[in-house]
Amino acid sequence: MRIRIYRAFSSNNSGSYTLVGRFRDDASAGEVAAVLAELCAAHSAWYEASTSDSLEESPLLAFARTNGLVNLPADASDHWPEHGPPPRIVHVGPQVLVLVPYTVTMPQAIGEYIYRRGGRVELELDHSHTPLAVEFFFWIRGAAYNDPTTPDLIAALRTLIDAELAALIARPPHDRRPVTPPAWYRGDWGATHLAVVFADVGAGILRIRELARAAGIDTHVRIFEILDRDPDPFAALRAERPHTAGRHRVVVWSAGASRIVVMKVVRDLVGCGLAEARASLDALPNEILRDVSQAVAEDAARKLREAGADAEAFVPRPSEPEGA
């Protein structure tokens, strides 16, 4: 007898599931990532093949018992993705990411296992409906925060990443929503950051990690939900911010002959987009950095002069009124 099975009612609604675990070192994270990847593959295969009257213990339940986990997984279809590939496990430095694009939720046992192995769950986004943004932090292991070689290495990495970003954020042909423009910017401590909404979160993170690793640069990620329907959710991140607290300022008196080269230097120094950099050169003279340290100001002025601009670092006289 032929039997064809389908579901007549609407499906339950699904969202994405994201968990980020952090460990003390890369090796520990790598070990846990390998274990979780094997578990997810085995449990998904079992889930696809099992029937409602199956008496066989699931790989996930067996795993939970073996590892002494208290939160035994519920016997509910809501707790595992029903369609598509298994949950994706991504290892990024000391972090382990669990990424599921469509599910109702995921078992607590995964988070509990991360704690059991000495790590901590630094993020769990359960049932998200809006797009996920990934923020990368780039730094060079062992280098001082003001190491003079760091900016050039980061700039080289940025060139490599920029060459691939368009492909990584492009939506598939059926998805006609506009792409979210990525944002390069400086963090509170002057480190270079990148925020991106990837078409495929897992694939995007792996590719950026690969490029950074090849360039000898470390990275870790922070993931957050963005508001849907916001055409530029990263606008605030691009806003100018001081690099380091200080009293020095940098003024550009004229852009010189190589306006585009200067524009790119301004973009890197300020951490803004090219449009903002162009605008800042349209109203010269203009202070492009304020309240930065002497070292940062002098370095910025030097780079601007090397690009052909007439620029200088200075400290306002104490008696000079603000804005004069």
Added chain:
Amino acid sequence: MESEDLVELPACLRGMRRYALDGALLVFDRKTGVTAICDGEETRQLRRRVPRVVQFAITNACNLACGFCSRDVDEPSAWTVDSAVEILRDLSRAGVLEVAFGGGEPFVFRGFEELLRRLRDETELAVSITTNGTRLDEALLDRIDGAYAQLRVSAYDDNDLPATIRRLAAHGARFGINWLLTPARLPRLEDELLALVELGCRDVLLLAYNGDDRSLHLDPASWAGAADRVARLARALSGRIELKLDICWGHRMAGVPQLFGVEACAAGADFVVISSDRKLRPCSFHDVALPIATAADVLRVWSAERERLASPASRPGCARLVDYGYASEQLARPRLPVVRS
């Protein structure tokens, strides 16, 4: 014991309700909607004894006034909670699997929540509700939790659908969206469906228009292109959303992969409509309306009037009409705008 009860089934299907089709057996779980169609030597002798689904237009009253709606919203319903429970309980006992409430707006029917709870407790019916969603607040969703199988919310331009979907998704409700595909909406098809997915909707039923308003019918020249776009969307969104086609599309969406291929309209046989004036119709758009009062009347009319119930509706758009009635005089006639007072 009926002959469908004698068919041997795998253990995982044995606890589900059985329904005899012509030459096959359908088993059904009212809570999840899981359905299995079994056919072979063991089922060859089976014959359909009752309609599988009763669509129940329990009231014509509505708290919206949509221009395309043809119902007389001032006509009072001939049903009460008690009389509705009685006829549906008897139909359930006879073997009907599902009741799908519509209207009008079912949530404006007095005592509708009580009706849902009684159907859950007193019948084996699965309950679907088609609604404009305007009354689905948190409190109502809490009160009817567990008393329905699925909610289907009609997508209009003025019923704040995004807010309703967010509320349903947050509540964990099982719901789908009914989306009428018109010439005005066709250019926004992908954008609108992706927006629904982003809001948390996982089920969309694409409806075809039935009626005399020429502006709401897709032009025949656009059918193939529309089908191609729906097919691409279905492929791209597979696993994320269940995209369904109303039976009225007929072969107009033949290019879209369908679970069992393009099936003939089963109005009047697989499903029937009970209207608020106590009439039995093949579908909501049909002019054939036969008086009924009890479940026995429903089954008698369903059995005796097969030919009339299998006839085409007169409204353009019916898949049983030649060329879907697009050449009809009704559709060719210029239509003046409707003004509701």
